[in-house]
Amino acid sequence: MCHTERMRRLTLGDFELSVFSDGTYPLDGGAFFGVVPKVMWSNKVAADARNCCTAGLNSLLIRTGKQTVLVETGMGNKLSDRMVKFYGQPAKLLDNLAAGGVAPEDIDVVINSHLHFDHCGWNTMRARNGKIVPTFPRAKYYAPEGEWQYARKPSERDAISYISENYDPLVESGRMTLLKGGEEILPGITVETFRGHTASMQAILVQGRGPEEPMLGDRGPGRAARSPSAQPVHDIRPSGAQPHTACYISDLIPTTAHIDLAWGMSFDLYPLDTIASKKRYYARAIPQKWLTVFTHDPQTRWAYVERDESGKMIAKGVE
Numbered sequence: 001m002c003h004t005e006r007m008r009r010l011t012l013g014d015f016e017l018s019v020f021s022d023g024t025y026p027l028d029g030g031a032f033f034g035v036v037p038k039v040m041w042s043n044k045v046a047a048d049a050r051n052c053c054t055a056g057l058n059s060l061l062i063r064t065g066k067q068t069v070l071v072e073t074g075m076g077n078k079l080s081d082r083m084v085k086f087y088g089q090p091a092k093l094l095d096n097l098a099a100g101g102v103a104p105e106d107i108d109v110v111i112n113s114h115l116h117f118d119h120c121g122w123n124t125m126r127a128r129n130g131k132i133v134p135t136f137p138r139a140k141y142y143a144p145e146g147e148w149q150y151a152r153k154p155s156e157r158d159a160i161s162y163i164s165e166n167y168d169p170l171v172e173s174g175r176m177t178l179l180k181g182g183e184e185i186l187p188g189i190t191v192e193t194f195r196g197h198t199a200s201m202q203a204i205l206v207q208g209r210g211p212e213e214p215m216l217g218d219r220g221p222g223r224a225a226r227s228p229s230a231q232p233v234h235d236i237r238p239s240g241a242q243p244h245t246a247c248y249i250s251d252l253i254p255t256t257a258h259i260d261l262a263w264g265m266s267f268d269l270y271p272l273d274t275i276a277s278k279k280r281y282y283a284r285a286i287p288q289k290w291l292t293v294f295t296h297d298p299q300t301r302w303a304y305v306e307r308d309e310s311g312k313m314i315a316k317g318v319e
């Protein structure tokens, strides 16, 4: 992903969206595509000699005009030596944010869809004195309560995915608010539970407001007062589409290769619920033309999911 690619921004009503990556990591193709045979998934995604595919670590940055929100914080830099052997430790998020003019102090709100290590890794970092501190010193953090409860006593199957230092110090210090699902974090930014990958994973819905729509609350200054943008800003709203919604659907649909209902990851704890949740998502996302943000796609950060003439799901690019 080149520098300018990384910095491209889009507007969604009166919000400005951009994706920042924590880098890429190798993920076993069998684990990535579950029961889908390799002869099928290898048509879409390349695997190396160890059968590993490349997975991305995409965080969504939302500028509301008043506040700056970061959805997901990648893998971070606190992996154990054993985990580094499997996954490496790219740890590029802070550098990529800095290249886009975003400092850790600029982030007002951090939202985690769930608490697997590759989604909340930069929530915290180790200070020089060894203490775990929030990476984003001014931010209020949010995560699903069910995830946090589960993470305290995970099953043997996925215990390796939970690293207490990423969230427990934040909960203990009162910096992290635990969510039931359905809450509005800020005007236009809500969370919704989609069961399947885990029991309590939450998608983050972002609904910007177009200039023709009434202001229901104080959203602060308009787009003109936003951060200076060196890159051209494209308005992505498809003509006539209402409302202007983007959704960070997280590990329910981790990449564009996973948009088919049956193409789930073998990491999913409840694979049949993954299918039901995808149906529930598409029932709104397709007719209402939501922009889907893909958490682990190394190439396509966001796209519109559509059905072609044969009923097959396809990802239609924005750019």
Ligand SMILES: [Zn+2]
Pocket (backbone or CB within 6 Å): 114, 116, 119, 197, 251
């Ligand atoms: Zn996960």
